[in-house]
Amino acid sequence: MVIAKRVPALIRSFRYQSFFIFLVTLSAGFTERQGDLYFVALLILVLKVFIIPVLLNLTAKRINVDEGLGLFVNSQLSLIVALILSYCSWVFSRSLGFGLYHKLLGQTVAFSVLFIGAFLMISRMKAFSQVAGLLVMENGIFLFALSVSGGMPFFVEIAIFLDVFVSVIIMGLFVYRINKLFTHIDVTKLSRLKG
Amino acid sequence: MVNFNLLFDPLSIFFLFVIFIISLPSAVYSLGYLKGEYSQGKVTLAWFLLSAFVLSMVLVVTVSNIFIFLVAWEIMSLVSYFLVVFDTEHEKSIQAGLIYIVMTHIGTAFLIAAFLVMYQYAHSFDFLAIKNACQTMPSQVKNIVFILLLIGFGTKAGIVPLHIWLPYAHPQAPSHISSIMSGVMIKTAIYGLIRFVISILGVNSSWWGILILVLAVISCLVGVIYALMDHDIKRLLAYHSVENIGIILLGVGLSMFFINKGMPYLAVFSLIAGLYHLVNHAVFKGLLFLCAGSVYKATGTRDIEKLGGLIKKMPQTAIYFLIGAMGISALPPLNGFVSEWLTLQAFFLGAFSAIGGSKLFLGVCAGMLALTGGLAAACFVKAFGITFLALPRSRHAEEAKEVSFSMKAGMFFLAVLTIIFGLAAVPIMGLLAKVAGASTGIDIGNMRFSLNNLIINPQVGKNIYLSTPLLALALVASAAAGFSVYLLFARLKPVSYKTWDCGYYKLEARNEYTATAFSKPFRIAFSFFLMPYRKTQKIRDSFYHVKSFAYETHTISVFKKYIYAPLVALVFKSASFMRRIQPGSIHLYLAYIFAALLFLIIFMQKF
Structure with a gap:
């Protein structure tokens, strides 16, 4: 995901990530024998694997701009940073000390997804990557909840999904508007708005 | 726990009396003063602010709890700020208001510091509890509290060199408000000094009284000398307030000196x-x-x-x-x-x-x-x-x-x-x-x-x-x-003559003695302090006939030039330096959040 240089590649990698989370949720549903988790997994499949990426692709096509993401940090260096962040998240989750080994691994993955999401937001110029970064961070939070306590209460989960869905729509709209107004979606140039 | 009891001991009653004997005639006066000067809406606003102002001063001198005292003090400062900028269409009012509100908040900050130190020892906001706690307070702490209180109340009272706001703020307010501000509001600071330093803290060292006396003497002289130089009638009166606060403080400081002796x-x-x-x-x-x-x-x-x-x-x-x-x-x-x-x-x-x-x-x-x-x-x-x-x-x-x-x-x-x-x-x-x-x-x-x-x-x-x-x-x-x-x-019968005019034949208003001329001897006598600047320009046809003569003079405010101007410049410099961390880039802001998060986690790790 961090080596993606173009918008479609980023969306594709987000789709893969969401698919893996779907698998993780499904397996958690098997091991913990909870009906809710199956439903949540289904929601992930529908929303994050299909609808949201399609929506993002649509927006990208509609605004019809250059596909490059505009990297502050090039792909190779981004990969190294991602590795460092993963190590950091390993250290952090160990210090959190929830015990059990497989849970520790889950937390590490969750943390690193969270960090990488934030890193994406910081190190890419185009507004798309900020949207994608936020979605990735949301994935990370979901993973963390799953790994610590086997998922949040069902209704909370549903509400969060709704939130994410709506926010994607809103952000898509915003990106569209920004593009219309400024004829670009380069976030670095927004600093000109400052007084 | 905060109690809302009011205190009516002789000191409070005395100040209540002072507040009311000035506020009452000023309110009556404002009936005529506001009429024709402001629109109906503004007159209503003026009455509202006047009542709020008087009420807040009443609260300041009657509450028995430092917490509520601070609240009332702050209300008083804010309401008086709104009164200073009452003529919002004047550029000068806004500037005066700005100086006033900055100075008064600096003063309040010192007061809060002093009160927090007191609270540390008393574990209560109550006057009585604090008074008891002050008996056992170490003398170094007492000294610090005294200095904090002196700066805090001194700003409001207008002790030199904290008087800088007075000649700006008092003239800009409507006159009935100037009269209350100068007559009563700055006195609440004296109330604070008597209440907190003499009554609650207790005079500890002899240098307290001496320090107040020295400051008071300086205030007297500086106030009256600047008043002599000023030709705006309300600003002149404002400088006299500085002088008179000095005289009042002479009495208070002397009392502290004698208590200690x-x-x-x-x-x-x-x-x-x-x-x-x-x-x-x-x-x-x-x-x-x-x-x-x-x-x-x-x-x-x-x-x-x-x-x-x-x-x-x-x-x-x-x-x-x-x-x-x-x-x-x-x-x-x-x-x-x-x-x-x-x-x-x-x-x-x-x-x-x-x-x-x-x-x-x-x-x-x-x-x-x-x-x-x-x-x-x-x-x-x-x-x-x-x-x-x-x-x-x-x-x-x-x-x-x-x-x-x-x-x-x-x-x-x-x-x-x-x-x-x-x-x-x-x-x-x-x-x-x-x-x-x-x-x-x-x-x-x-x-x-x-x-x-x-x-x-x-x-x-x-x-x-x-x-x-x-x-x-x-x-x-x-x-x-x-x-x-x-x-x-x-x-018994009055006979009217022409004024003797030294042979000039025709005397008119332009020949009169001016305020500038009257104050000239004092300008020369105190030139070491006032640093007067004068410029004369003669344009002549010949040696004997001067066609026009221009004379220009003004004095330099020592405090403004050597204390406040460098201070303000320093603040602006550091502010523009701090501004660099806010470049308007979303990425950088996100990076700040991210860095803060990482830092906090690492911090937790270490400790």
């Missing part, structure tokens, strides 16, 4: 002098501001160089102003004379009983006070003479008319009070003795300050007497005698 009688006596001058200053400064407001309302200008001859157009205002001016210049038998006399006597009695260096110190302070009185008198000769006497210097002054009835009523009330507080000195001293005794915690049962109901006698056994009623009687009698001599021997 273990001389209860003199401590009470000095505090009486200070409190007496406090109420006097409230009365005559309120009166003078109201008169200045009337002049402003009638002529539309506050520059006394453009006034003149108003005594014929506005005779009543002129008389009230004269009474106020005589009061503030400490002329017998009016009230300012009594309180300044008492302060001087306190210095003399102190110098008699003190030993060593403090004898000299008190003597020098007394000398400075005398100098201040003289300069104040000179200043009011200027203010009254240039404003009310001679010929009008501009069309504004020519077209002036006497003000409306409600405005005259407000001024009349205060003018009468000025005379009463002079004549009824003995009973007033008796009342003030109770206040002073209660706030210093000294038993005043066997102290006597007067011979009988007419004559003040500061110390039994010494031949020092003062009786204002008798003085007034003597003055009236000699005036009557003079007048009867005049009636007997002078020609």
Whole structure:
């Protein structure tokens, strides 16, 4: 995901990530024998694997701009940073000390997804990557909840999904508007708005 | 737990009295003053702010809890800020308001610091609990609290060098508000000093009193010298507030000095002098501001160089102003004379009983006070003479008319009070003795300050007497005698001549003596402090004929140039430096959040 240089590649990698989370949720549903988790997994499949990426692709096509993401940090260096962040998240989750080994691994993955999401937001110029970064961070939070306590209460989960869905729509709209107004979606140039 | 009990001990009641005797005539005065000057909506707003202002001051002097005290203090500051910027269309008002609100908040910050230190020891916001806790407070902590309180209240009182806001804020407010601000609001700071330093904290070291005395003497002199140089009538009065706060603080500081030296009688006596001058200053400064407001309302200008001859157009205002001016210049038998006399006597009695260096110190302070009185008198000769006497210097002054009835009523009330507080000195001293005794915690049962109901006698056994009623009687009698001599021997029929004009043939307003000219000797005498700048420019046809002559002079405010300007520049410099961390880039902001998150997690890791 961090080596993606173009918008479609980023969306594709987000789709893969969401698919893996779907698998993780499904397996958690098997091991913990909870009906809710199956439903949540289904929601992930529908929303994050299909609808949201399609929506993002649509927006990208509609605004019809250059596909490059505009990297502050090039792909190779981004990969190294991602590795460092993963190590950091390993250290952090160990210090959190929830015990059990497989849970520790889950937390590490969750943390690193969270960090990488934030890193994406910081190190890419185009507004798309900020949207994608936020979605990735949301994935990370979901993973963390799953790994610590086997998922949040069902209704909370549903509400969060709704939130994410709506926010994607809103952000898509915003990106569209920004593009219309400024004829670009380069976030670095927004600093000109400052007084 | 915060309690909302109000406190009505003698000190609070005294300040309540001061607040109401000034606010009442000012409110009546504002009836006429606001009419025709502002729109209906603004008049309503002015009344609302006035009530809020008076109410907040009442709260400040009656609450018994430092927490609520701070809240009331802050309300008072904010409401008075809104009153300072009441004329929002003037650029100057906004600037004055800015200086005022910055200074007053710096003061409040110091107060909060002092109160927090007190709370640390008392674990309670209550006055009584804090008073008990202060008994066991270490003396270094007491010193720190004293300094914090002095800076905090000193900003509000306008002690030099914290007086910078006074000459900006007081003139810009509407006149009835100036009169309350200058007459009462700055006195709440004196209340704070007496309440928190003398009554609650307890005077600990002798340098406290000496420090206050030194600051007070400096305030007196600086205030009166700047007042002499200023020709805006309201700004001139504002500088006099600095001077008079100095005189009040002389009494308060002297009292602290004597408390520490273990001389209860003199401590009470000095505090009486200070409190007496406090109420006097409230009365005559309120009166003078109201008169200045009337002049402003009638002529539309506050520059006394453009006034003149108003005594014929506005005779009543002129008389009230004269009474106020005589009061503030400490002329017998009016009230300012009594309180300044008492302060001087306190210095003399102190110098008699003190030993060593403090004898000299008190003597020098007394000398400075005398100098201040003289300069104040000179200043009011200027203010009254240039404003009310001679010929009008501009069309504004020519077209002036006497003000409306409600405005005259407000001024009349205060003018009468000025005379009463002079004549009824003995009973007033008796009342003030109770206040002073209660706030210093000294038993005043066997102290006597007067011979009988007419004559003040500061110390039994010494031949020092003062009786204002008798003085007034003597003055009236000699005036009557003079007048009867005049009636007997002078020609009764007035004959009008032309003024002798040294052969100039035609004298007009342009030939008159100006305020600038009047203050020139003082400008030269105090040139080391005022640093006057003057520029003359002559354009001549020949050696004998000067075609035009331009003269320009102004003085430099030492405090503004050498203390405040560098300070403000420093603040702006550091602010523009800090601004760099906010470049407007979303990525950088996100990075800040991310970095903060990482930092916090690492921080948790380590500790």
